[in-house]
Amino acid sequence: MALSKNTIKYVKSLHQKKFRQKYNNFIVEGDKIVRELLSQTAFEIEGLYALPEWLIENEKNIHLPSTQIHSCSPTDLGRISTLKTPNQVLLIVHIPTESHSTDKINTSLSLYLDDIRDPGNMGTIIRIADWFGISQVFYSSTSVEWTNPKVIQSTMGSFLRVAIQEIELASLHDQSPALPIYGAVLAGSSIHDLSGSHTGIIVIGNESRGISPDNLALLSHRITIPKAPSGGAESLNAAVATGIICASLTR
Amino acid sequence: MALSKNTIKYVKSLHQKKFRQKYNNFIVEGDKIVRELLSQTAFEIEGLYALPEWLIENEKNIHLPSTQIHSCSPTDLGRISTLKTPNQVLLIVHIPTESHSTDKINTSLSLYLDDIRDPGNMGTIIRIADWFGISQVFYSSTSVEWTNPKVIQSTMGSFLRVAIQEIELASLHDQSPALPIYGAVLAGSSIHDLSGSHTGIIVIGNESRGISPDNLALLSHRITIPKAPSGGAESLNAAVATGIICASLTR
Numbered sequence: 001m002a003l004s005k006n007t008i009k010y011v012k013s014l015h016q017k018k019f020r021q022k023y024n025n026f027i028v029e030g031d032k033i034v035r036e037l038l039s040q041t042a043f044e045i046e047g048l049y050a051l052p053e054w055l056i057e058n059e060k061n062i063h064l065p066s067t068q069i070h071s072c073s074p075t076d077l078g079r080i081s082t083l084k085t086p087n088q089v090l091l092i093v094h095i096p097t098e099s100h101s102t103d104k105i106n107t108s109l110s111l112y113l114d115d116i117r118d119p120g121n122m123g124t125i126i127r128i129a130d131w132f133g134i135s136q137v138f139y140s141s142t143s144v145e146w147t148n149p150k151v152i153q154s155t156m157g158s159f160l161r162v163a164i165q166e167i168e169l170a171s172l173h174d175q176s177p178a179l180p181i182y183g184a185v186l187a188g189s190s191i192h193d194l195s196g197s198h199t200g201i202i203v204i205g206n207e208s209r210g211i212s213p214d215n216l217a218l219l220s221h222r223i224t225i226p227k228a229p230s231g232g233a234e235s236l237n238a239a240v241a242t243g244i245i246c247a248s249l250t251r
Numbered sequence: 252m253a254l255s256k257n258t259i260k261y262v263k264s265l266h267q268k269k270f271r272q273k274y275n276n277f278i279v280e281g282d283k284i285v286r287e288l289l290s291q292t293a294f295e296i297e298g299l300y301a302l303p304e305w306l307i308e309n310e311k312n313i314h315l316p317s318t319q320i321h322s323c324s325p326t327d328l329g330r331i332s333t334l335k336t337p338n339q340v341l342l343i344v345h346i347p348t349e350s351h352s353t354d355k356i357n358t359s360l361s362l363y364l365d366d367i368r369d370p371g372n373m374g375t376i377i378r379i380a381d382w383f384g385i386s387q388v389f390y391s392s393t394s395v396e397w398t399n400p401k402v403i404q405s406t407m408g409s410f411l412r413v414a415i416q417e418i419e420l421a422s423l424h425d426q427s428p429a430l431p432i433y434g435a436v437l438a439g440s441s442i443h444d445l446s447g448s449h450t451g452i453i454v455i456g457n458e459s460r461g462i463s464p465d466n467l468a469l470l471s472h473r474i475t476i477p478k479a480p481s482g483g484a485e486s487l488n489a490a491v492a493t494g495i496i497c498a499s500l501t502r
Contacts, residue, residue: 120371124488131487133479154488161483192502225498228384232412236382237375237405240494243487247495250479251443 003049003076011049011080014092017145026147028091029083033157038062040160043093049080050089082149095147102167104136106176108199109249112169113139114215115206116238122146123154124239125204130158132246137164138172138201140212169215172201180220182249183211184241188222191248202249204242254300254327262300262331265343268396277398278333279342284408289313291411294344300331301340333400346398353418355387357427359450360500363420364390365466366457367489373397374405375490376455381409383497388415389423389452391463420466423452432471433500434462435492439473442499453500455493 013019014027025046028037031054037043038061048062049070055062062069077086104110111129116122122144129137137146144151146164155162173181180200184191203219205211211219225236225244236244264270265278276297279288282305288294289312299313300321306313313320328337355361362380367373373395380388388397395402397415406413424432431451435442454470456462462470476487476495487495 124491127484128487128491130484131476131478131482133481135481156484156486158484191498225382227382228501230384230386231382233378233381233407233409235407236494237378237490239488240375240379240491243491243495244498247442247476247498 003070003072003080007070008076008079011047011090011092015082015149017148020095020145020147024095025092026095026152027082027149028093028152029081029089029149030087030153031089033160034089034091035061036157036160037091037093038064043096043160045091045093047092048089049077049091051077054088083153102136102138102165102172102175105172105179105201106199108136109134109246110136110138110201111242111246112172112181112201112203112215113137113143114169114203114211115140115142115209116204117144118207118238119144119148119150120154121207121237121239122148123151123156123159125242126151126155126162126164127158128239128243128246129162130155132250134246134250135161135163137162138167138169139164140168141166169201169203169218173218181218182221182223182245183216183219184245185211185216185219185222185224188224190226191223191245192226194221194223194249198250202242202245204238207238254321254323254331258321259327259330262298262341262343266333266400268399271346271396271398275346276343277346277403278400279344279403280332280334280340280400281338281404282340284411285340285342286312287408287411288342288344289315294347294411296342296344298343299340300328300342302328305339334404353387353389353416353423353426356423356430356452357450359387360385360497361387361389361452362493362497363423363432363452363454363466364388364394365420365454365462366391366393366460367455368395369458369489370395370399370401371405372458372488372490373399374402374407374410376493377402377406377413377415378409379490379494379497380413381406383501385497385501386412386414388413389418389420390415391419391466392417420452420454420469424469432469433474433496434467434470434472435496436462436467436470436473436475439475441477442474442496443477445472445474445500449501451500453493453496455489458489
């Protein structure tokens, strides 16, 4: 059955931040992650849009009211998809109310994303957090928001397991003034001297400008990923730097 | 002056691998990297396409025959650009003849990219190599080729300083049978036990399938980036894994 013009218009509107905020919903695409979402209860589902063959194959795992299940042609799926090459299935998911607690910041490592603009970087960083058992990723209001389809796509499902919350770094610092705050800068102490730090916030700065002056002032530890004497690159990609810092701190 | 239809057609053809191979040229875009290319001699330049104001501003640094300099309108630059938001300048550069020596593999660390398909990953990995002073990046014929515009863009200029060459891993192994070959697998020894290995080849596998069976058989060291006991992600992004391994091995 063909999707109505209004349905197509509605799903497509969720490609944009403005309408995700208005409707409080976001889009998740792909067989594996959709199956994972259908088997959990933390995220509430609003609608499932899939090719008929996918619906038949996954029938046993779909426990949604029939009004929420939409069988689509490949053409219609292409129309509502955020991907160049659409997958077999698209899910509309409610954005959970931000009730994440920040209490855990005192007993574990967390990440703070200061003005991260590239959705691929944010998604990859959430995936890194998930690998290293870092259960909280905070971000500044100037960063891309985590419900952006490209962020979701590049988390590879890790957004299900990591609490992600927009908050200012100053608020976290006010809440726990004694908590170490690490930030990568050009002339800090080597990350290799910091192994085994199991509490604190790791601040990752903007892709071009690094950590903002306000947040630099909040750092308790200025750290650096040592560059080879013969090395030529001016910097590392933000997600790569995050991976190296996390590997070193959780060592 | 407007660019001719044929010129536009020619530059646009270089967006595709087929025509890059046919004409033996590739595209580089962006003010900073173009200025860097204009001040060196290792890469030969075929043509410069820029907005009039950029040409005026950079006049002193342009030492090209006038037939190679093309002043373009923003519209024409938009037509020939590989970027969604075109920069002020685009350069066509000859692909250097692959005369890179593999002699240095015995005295330094190098990277081998086994079927890396994502251009952003390859570019980011070349940038990582440049940071850690790894002067050679080899890649399989199944990988994306390094002259792809998205690879060039994500190297952030590092392609100028790192020798990049297509070759099979077996050829490198035949040439130096005793050379250590490291590869990240799911159940290898921890990278933290390998610090300070300053020669050898680090193999990075395909984004979904990892290292190919043929190349797995050539590994002398199977290594693993330890995942937290509470970690949920199934894997790390290929470029992130490369960064962590390089930071650990060059420590």
